[in-house]
Amino acid sequence: MQATSLLSTLVLTASLAAALPAGADTLQKIAESGQITLAYRESSVPFSYLAAGSTPEGFSVDIANAVADAVKKQLKKPDLKVALQAVTSQNRIPLLQNGTIDLECGSTTNNTVRGKDVQFAINHFYTGTRLLVKKASGIKNYADLAKKNVASTTGTTNAQVIRKYNLEKNLGMDIQLGKDHDDAMLLVDSGRAVAFAMDDILLFGLIANAKNPAEWEVVGDSLQVEPYACMLRKDDPQFQQLVNGVIGGMVKSGQFEKLYTKWFISPIPPRGQNLNLPMSKELRDNLKALSDKPTV
Template identity: 70%
Template sequence: MKLSTLTAALLLTAGLATTAGAQTLKKIADGNKIIVSYREASVPFSYLIGSKTAVGFSVELTEAIIDDVRKKLKKPNLEVAYTPVTSQNRIPLLVNGTYDLECGSTTNNSARGKDVTFAISHFFTGTRLLAKKSSGIKNYADLAKKTVASTTGTTNAQVIRKYSADKNLDMQLILGKDHDDSLLLVENDRAVAFAMDDILLFGLMANSKNPASLEVVGDSLQVEPYGCMLRKDDPEFKKLVDGTITRMMKSGEFGKLYDKWFMSPIPPKGVVLNLPMSADLKANLKAPSDKPAT
């Protein structure tokens, strides 16, 4: 008997769901390929040097995880493909199976936890402001009735919008498509400040056209943990990813990697961010946790 069009469509959907589903290691083994993401402007976690090469702290975490996948699957010649993602598309593209792992600058929170799973945290940050020194912006009260930038698809855009409403500041929020775009809004005076994770602001400022003209200001609005993202309901792959990061934390590799990207000159300009490890991250090295932000 011939399948109806509806039945065929349902079976196709089920097939696609299986492909994009939870069994990531099987998917990788069957295709002899792992697809990982990178960000184009999340300094110093994952960012482009030139037009094609991604570098950064999270990129090196990704490479360590890939090495462990090779060992686990006994596939030393496993193919690796890299795909760019943005704040806006990183979750749907992971969920639908376009790629298998995202280690970047993604906040682990309860809302995102409904769609994806997070590995143990590898950084802690909070929302602050990047502004021109000449702007006179020092804290959030200075933003009343002014235009403020953030990036589409980030928790920071939600945080600054809520803060403005709670404090009756009547800010006008304008969203860049990525962090470079949001920085440009400040550099071109279309916004007086850029609200984002403080570490990303320091990185963007260090590599900007005129770092001396900018400063990071304002109190940190909340503490947010960064974690590598993987698909839900896949305890086998989560165990592998958590195991890689935990091993690096216990062996001292993680600390050396941190010093390389946060305390030493980084490409392309050789700037030093000079950001010592936070108390939250030090505690997480001793007792690794994947606890989300609220």
């Protein structure tokens, strides 16, 4: 990026941040602008992704759309515009903080570090870091990665987890980062890396949408169990109450379980693959607790 372009971007970001101070009222912002902006991911299958065309689909997208419907009702604005904004692992938090987006429901881990900058809603999924490899590679666990190139995605907790593991075990891996999950998978597909370290559910989703799913497999121990949650601006209890009310209402009505069945144990677009992933004990427990407890 040229210096003038970078300067323009920084000025724009600073002006947006100044226009949206900490503790800003999201519902007031939405009412005044006549628009709610929902973030989406392009390749976080089956949470938020572009299956066919430009309209995002997925489990988290359905949750975000339910929140938008609740906002319309609370503000008594049935014609409220719902805008969509693509985000990446790297820019999702800054775009939320500066007011570009109002809600991010994708595949974002709720942890204590991020909790200093943003607020999380009720946890809606639990996952852990594992490895995506070509079956022909012969790689079965982390010890097989010694002195090899390993991919992950920029701005993710998984990149931090695999770096830490690499140092603790002195494996001498060369960690290479893709800008998104598709890009990181391409590093493996092209032979530039032998494995892709990421949340196991996202890896299963990537296999489901791969050109040749039978070539791939998910291997390795789960390094760390982490919760996913929708992300909103910090110090905005009114909007947090609305979002949690939507998720809690979906749980109590049975709609949450129906959504889970739709995206995790049924054929999903675009190839009609079934992830066949029953609900974990951690998630079932949280459907009773309705907790937003982060991982460390």
